[in-house]
Amino acid sequence: MTPARWSLPGEDAGEEMALVSSGLSRGVRDAARPCRLLIVPALFDEANRLRRFTVEVMRRLDRAGIDSVLPDFPGTNESLLPLETQDARLWGEAMAAAAHRFAATHVLGIRGGCLFTPDLPAFHYAPLKGAQILRGMLRARMLASREAGLEESREMLTERARSEGIVLAGYPLGSGLFRDLENRQPGPGAHVIPQDRIGGSGLWLRAEPDEDAAQADALAVLLAEAMRP
Template structure:
């Protein structure tokens, strides 16, 4: 595994260097992995990287890019847009010469149409936001402030919002909220992987059996 970077298009026509983890031995099968988003991204990162190690052992190259504004990115999350993220994932797929793309949870919302796609436990954007809004309501209540999800959602559409530490811009929120995963992908439901999804965990965790199961499914679909 090697940390690397890739040129990510910016809305103004320039590019930024974004970080990625890569298992690259110039092999025939090359999988771009779009990580889970926001808090789920933290909880699933170790699992995702463990799956990449299994894929490497199974003869498949894989690449885990940061979306601009996420993880190690120097770009402000607040300035990101949905077309920008779609352009970013297309650019990452081309830069790494991907033959397939895997979306993990919210990452499924951004799998480029030009690559054969696999979706692991895809989720609607509205479900991700519902949970983040609820977390905000709960933490505000702990701090003695009463808020409601309805009012917060209106505020988000009007002027953007900070949810669980993630600063989402107005345009991003409005365009993100209606996104649903495309139906053309090969669907990998949690039931096929076994156990309960690690995104449910309060703390980041790992599960060797689930890692093996997902890597095996991916290997069969990509190289089998």
């Protein structure tokens, strides 16, 4: 896996980072590798818990002759942009720009990443609605506040988040992104891959970032078989 840069849409919008497989790192399309997969990562804390798993899937796809690219969302990881200025439109446009830059033929959304898959033949792995993501983050915020001797209700936190933004699980979400996520759902038409097709429990449920070779094998095989002409 190799880092690469790609440009956001718009003048003076800057560049973001992506992790690319060996074929992409050479900057040329190999006629023997006609498929190229854009992977839209999981969001927030799940992105950290699933990062290693995602990279292991990319390595397996590379060995199967399929290029792949894992871009950062603006405002996350190595991005120089502040997370609190992002919204769903900007993230959707960013993933579309990454798909164009790397000439992706297919897209895989992982968990919350399924909310932002561009218009390509799509796979959605264990997809989530935006409201589900926010519920989990709000619950974690309320539990942490209670342990600190504070009482914060879901209604109070939601109202504040909609009007002025909020920090949830260490992530400063602007009011625009929070409101967008409340109503955002994965787009139709994708091939949905539920966890029971992969086997075992989802790695996002574990307390710390982890990997599972059998799950990475299973997802890579499923994708490779579906993508090959």
